[in-house]
Amino acid sequence: MERIVVFGATGTAGGFTVRRCLDKGLQATAFTRGGGIEPAPNLVVRHGDTRDADDLRHAIEGQEAVVSALGPRYLDAPTALVSDWLSAIELDVRRVIVIGGAGILQADDTSRVHELPSYPPIFKHVNQDMLDVYPRLQEGELDWTMVCCPRILDSKATVEYLVADNKMPAGGGQSIEAENIGSFVARELFKAAHLRRRVGICSVA
Numbered sequence: 001m002e003r004i005v006v007f008g009a010t011g012t013a014g015g016f017t018v019r020r021c022l023d024k025g026l027q028a029t030a031f032t033r034g035g036g037i038e039p040a041p042n043l044v045v046r047h048g049d050t051r052d053a054d055d056l057r058h059a060i061e062g063q064e065a066v067v068s069a070l071g072p073r074y075l076d077a078p079t080a081l082v083s084d085w086l087s088a089i090e091l092d093v094r095r096v097i098v099i100g101g102a103g104i105l106q107a108d109d110t111s112r113v114h115e116l117p118s119y120p121p122i123f124k125h126v127n128q129d130m131l132d133v134y135p136r137l138q139e140g141e142l143d144w145t146m147v148c149c150p151r152i153l154d155s156k157a158t159v160e161y162l163v164a165d166n167k168m169p170a171g172g173g174q175s176i177e178a179e180n181i182g183s184f185v186a187r188e189l190f191k192a193a194h195l196r197r198r199v200g201i202c203s204v205a
Helices: 012-023 053-060 083-089 121-139 178-191
Strands: 003-007 027-032 043-047 065-068 095-101 143-149 151-153 161-165 175-177 197-203
Touching (some): 012 027, 012 065, 043 053, 161 178
Parallel strands (some): 003 027, 003 065, 175 197
Antiparallel strands (some): 161 197
């Protein structure tokens, strides 16, 4: 693994993901709708829109992996953050990591987190995009990982983090520091320890 593109590279999780991947020696393309990114060795910045086919084609050309850290502009409207670009890249890039919310995870053997009475209704739309994408990933041939986060803190890592396949880790907290998300993604790009899995991630309680 040498070359990756990060969608949503100026966001909370995306920014830390770019930095941790650069620290690992990867060549990173930061793809963003706008906003400044500090120059760094092995970093290419591209401005564009994931809904634009030409922008996408230029962004993923020559890449070995796509990391999506896209976040919605508004929580109270339907969104297609992942659906917009997934079909366009399926024939060009095999490794995909999607950073999203925890609603898609299993709460138990028969229900998911978003089905719990305590799940915040405001996340309904962004979670629906993940629900729409999940079966497509399962049925397709991509090497995918969904990184499923509780509340994301815009901060460097101050505590350790836990991960678990398909559910939130036992004994974990209710949040995750953004730098730890970036560290996990960078490690997963090299180790591929959670291929074709939803991964719950949270800070140690």
